[in-house]
Amino acid sequence: MQHIRALGKIGLPIVALILLGLTIWWGENYFLISIGIIASAILLILTRFENRKIEARELVLIAVLASIAAVGRIPFASLPSVQPTTFIIMISGLVFGAESGFIIGAVAALASNMILGQGPWTPWQMVAWGLVGFSAGLLGRTKFLKSTWGKIVFGVVWGFLFGWIMNVWGILSLSQYGNVIDMNAVLTYFAGSALFDFMHAVSNTVFFVLFGKKWIAVLSRFKRKYGLME
Known part of the structure; x- marks a missing residue:
């Protein structure tokens, strides 16, 4: 469980940055990519919340x-x-x-x-x-x-x-x-x-x-x- 939490803390910001990069370089699909960025932000907060007692x-x-x-x-x-x-x-x-x-x-x-x-x-x-x-x-x-x-x-x-x-x-x-x-x-x-x-x-x-x-x-x-x- 600790490994999953650590992966979430590190992985989600990286995914968001990758999606942001794709938004810049792959402009014709930035609407769909923006949905991915939004989903990553939600998951990041949920991960932080889940780590709380x-x-x-x-x-x-x-x-x-x-x-x-x-x-x-x-x-x-x-x-x-x-x-x-x-x-x-x-x-x-x-x-x-x-x-x-x-x-x-x-x-x-x-x-x-x-x-x-x-x-x-x-x-x-x-x-x-x-x-x-x-x-x-x-x-x-x-x-x-x-x-x-x-x-x-x-x-x-x-x-x-x-x-x-x-x-x-x-x-x-x-x-x-x-x-x-x-x-x-x-x-x-x-x-x-x-x-x-x-x-x-x-x-x-x-x-x-x-x-x-x-x-x-x-x-x-x-x-x-x-x-x-x-």
Whole structure:
């Protein structure tokens, strides 16, 4: 088992670098190669998470939070980019740390797409939402995210960053069908998603203002009481 873990730590970054090199030198297939890079990133985080000492009750909590985040997308499916999923992942990362936040985000995307529809966009959503939780965990102890305004700004920024990451997927997928992608096409694509990204940012702010302090208090109480994710 130790050999497998060591191989994962060393092998996955090497695979990602090889795929990145192929993306540069084998440009006509960079969409498929980019999927490989995304998958390698997910596997790298999963390997790091698996190496941690974690109890069954902690896994249950992660599964529950990922399920809540996933189910949260469904009632708002008719409202483009408006959902509590990003908010839940952000708060989970703040309280339980970067790696747990990434896992919750990635699993939430995968689980919710089982109802809303799987496709080549799923790995990109897994990474995008995973990075929400991961970055929240990394910055959780900074003065910036300890303040209320810092958390609001964080939610607004990720409302746009999430959309931009998915825009990259959309542009790469269009190029697979022979479409010419130049800077004008890229700017047009990003401009077309600006309203949806803005709605995502606003919904993150609204959910945090309404529920943020309560969610943080409840999850922090569980963490202290049961010694979770220490």
